[in-house]
Amino acid sequence: MELPKPIKDFIQVFSKLPGIGPRQTTRLAFWLLHQKKETQHDFYHAFINLFSKTQICPNCFFISEKDSSKQENQLCKICQDSQRDQSVICVVEKETDLISIENTNKYKGLYHVLGGLISEIDESRKEKLTIKQLLTRIKTNKKVKEIILALNPNSEGNLTTYYIEKAIKTINPNIKITKLGRGLPQGGEVEFADAETLVNALEGRK
Amino acid sequence: MELPKPIKDFIQVFSKLPGIGPRQTTRLAFWLLHQKKETQHDFYHAFINLFSKTQICPNCFFISEKDSSKQENQLCKICQDSQRDQSVICVVEKETDLISIENTNKYKGLYHVLGGLISEIDESRKEKLTIKQLLTRIKTNKKVKEIILALNPNSEGNLTTYYIEKAIKTINPNIKITKLGRGLPQGGEVEFADAETLVNALEGRK
Structure with missing residues (x-):
């Protein structure tokens, strides 16, 4: 039937x-x-308000509340917080990844939101990511000592990690680059783990 | 973490x-x-536009597009359509039920949207339904010959069907009251059908 427009x-x-x-959507x-x-x-x-009262942090590209008294985009609360460890930047694909890491309450450094991952198929996607801005942050901020590449453990995540790692090394070979540990997830079972996860768990044993 | 407000x-x-x-919702x-x-x-x-350009049909209570040139709520397209069979009213719980029946292209009568079902627990819910308005339609419109009570086959649906059937009979005992056929759904399997469905299918055999 033709629904009302x-x-x-x-x-x-x-x-x-x-x-x-x-x-x-019809039910909604x-x-x-x-x-x-x-x-x-x-x-x-x-x-x-979602559209009008938010802004993108010009430093880490996380979304934050807009300060309506100011014309230009302001730093987000995390970037403004001088208590946080200014020597580490955790690079994430998207905002919800940042939220998950932040909710662990274990990480006290800074972040950088890429806005996606490099695609093997779609070359143009790389240009939309904030990789250049990350490299500028590293170049201009001498405090940065470590970059954590906290991307998803899949082919696009690995490709992006590889690309960023190479790019950072050409700028400053002394910066420490780390990745998230891999292995069995909490509550996971050895019997049902896929081979790659088990290999990672064996290699990452401690 | 505290998200932006x-x-x-x-x-x-x-x-x-x-x-x-x-x-x-966070991802959205x-x-x-x-x-x-x-x-x-x-x-x-x-x-x-969903909120500002829609209105409720004062006859069948389906939601239709608002005619901004008119102050009062107008009849919906179905109620306006004189080609439709004015002698049958199909009573449904909600708008999406009406849409499903209309999409069969088999029913050419009118509708009445109840806006819910009578609850065994919450007595007050009955007052919010459009049962009174349905009875007024039947009383004032002498063309109506049949009421199809197309409610869900569950306890609230059955209770509502029973209540409306009784109410209609006290107004006009000559009106034909029918309910949707019950039995196996298309593609269903006898082996896995519950006992009540099988009993209904046996009783409704033809």
Whole structure:
């Protein structure tokens, strides 16, 4: 059946969200329409503020709250925090990776959000990443002693790690470059681990 | 970690959506922030129009596009369509049920959206349903000859069906009341069907 246009448009646009299909979007549309006016306002404001009250940190590229009194983008809270270890930068693919690491409460250094990984197929993707800005940070900030390349252990992650490692070494061969440890995840079982994980666990034994 | 306020608010509000948890909402927030300005505008407009350009049909309670030139709520396309069979009303729980039935292209009568089912636990829910309005439709429109109670085959659906059936019979005992056929779904297997489905399939054999 031909749905009313505002609902059809909503379904079409919101189905683009990752992990949400048209059926779920249809249910969401009708669910939203049945909420109280105040709840609808909450949704509306949360949506508007997400776009209008956020900014990208010009140093680490994490997203932070915009200071409306200032014209230019400001450093995020992590980059502003002088208590944090200025000698380590943890390079992550995306914001949610940063959040997961930050939530461990174990890491007190700085971050750098790449905005994606290098693709073996799509050459153009590399240009959109903040690799150049990372290299500039390393060049201009003499305090930096270690770079942790905390990328996903898959082919794109490995390719990006390899590329960045090479690039950093040509700028400053004295910087320590580390990667996340590999092996069995907490709660994992030796019996069901894939061969590569077991090889990594054996090599990383201590 | 303490997320930037606009993102925290977005996650808090959008996690209320049915079937979407805080982890998925976090990913959605960052995904949205990385879209082009035009895409963000598309989302914004789809969202605003969903609330501002829709209205509830005063006859069947389906949601339809608002005619901005008119002050009062207008009949939806289905209720306006004189080609449709005015003698049958198919009663459904919610809009998405109406859409599924309409998409079969087999039903050409009218609809009535209840807005929920009667709950055994929550007595107050009954008052929010459009049962009274359904009874008024039947009383005032002499063309109506049949009511199809197309509610889900579960305890709340059965309770609602029973209640509405009784109410209609006290108004007009001559109206035909029917329910959706029960039995094995298309592609279902006898071996794995539950006992109640098999009993229904046996009773409904033809």
